[in-house]
Amino acid sequence: MPHPEPTIFQALLQRRSVRKFTDQPVDTEHLRRILDAGRWAPSGLNNQPWRFLVIHKNDPRQESLAGLTKYAAIVRNAGALIALFLHKPAMYHEGKDHQAAGACIQNMLLAIHGLGLGGVWLGEIINQEEQVIQALDLNPDEYRIMAVIALGHPAHPGASSRRPLEELLLEAL
Known part of the structure; x- marks a missing residue:
């Protein structure tokens, strides 16, 4: 069986933050697949402390959220929003649960990219x-x-650049 690394590395290296969207609606099945990818992120003790709230285009809560961020234009323009929360009763360690939320978000961003959508x-x-x-x-x-x-x-398409790896290493490889 071929090793899946090339596909994984392509997704990791090609995913970009997308901040402008068309008016085309986001399919419910795509949203379900994105949330499912998030749900499979690792978490300490497998506590899965995340909770999701999906806000569809033209839901009045979209405008409410737009008024609470300096990125209002992105929120207003989005085809959908996924608000990610930690469920406090499910938490066991603040730092570990925040890390788990980050892994969950990254899984969803990679799923968004994999479905040909854009996200930020x-x-x-x-x-x-x-x-x-x-x-x-x-x-x-x-x-x-x-x-x-x-x-x-x-x-x-989104665009980005990265510092050379050598600038980020504390010691040479």
Whole structure:
């Protein structure tokens, strides 16, 4: 059986943050597959502390979230939003659960890319956690916002660059 690394590495190296989307709606089955990819992320003790709230285009909550971030234009333009929360009763370690949320988000971003869609991780919105929880009518004793993923059909490809690996190594290989 061939080793799957080339496909995995292609996805890792080709995925980009996409911030502008067309008006084409995001298919419910695609959303289900994206959430399923997130659900399979690793978590400490397999506690799976994440919870998802999908907000479809033109849901009034989309505009509420747009008013709570400096990335309002991206939120308004998205074909769908996935708000990712930690469920406080499911948490066992703050740091590990935050890491798990990051893995969950990355899985979903890779799934978005794999489906030919575009998405972007909006983390700045956590600075308005109290207002986000209130705007979404959630219980602040139960949920902690980790990010909002804006996604849709890309209006243009994303672009990015990276520092040379040598700049990031603490010691030479």
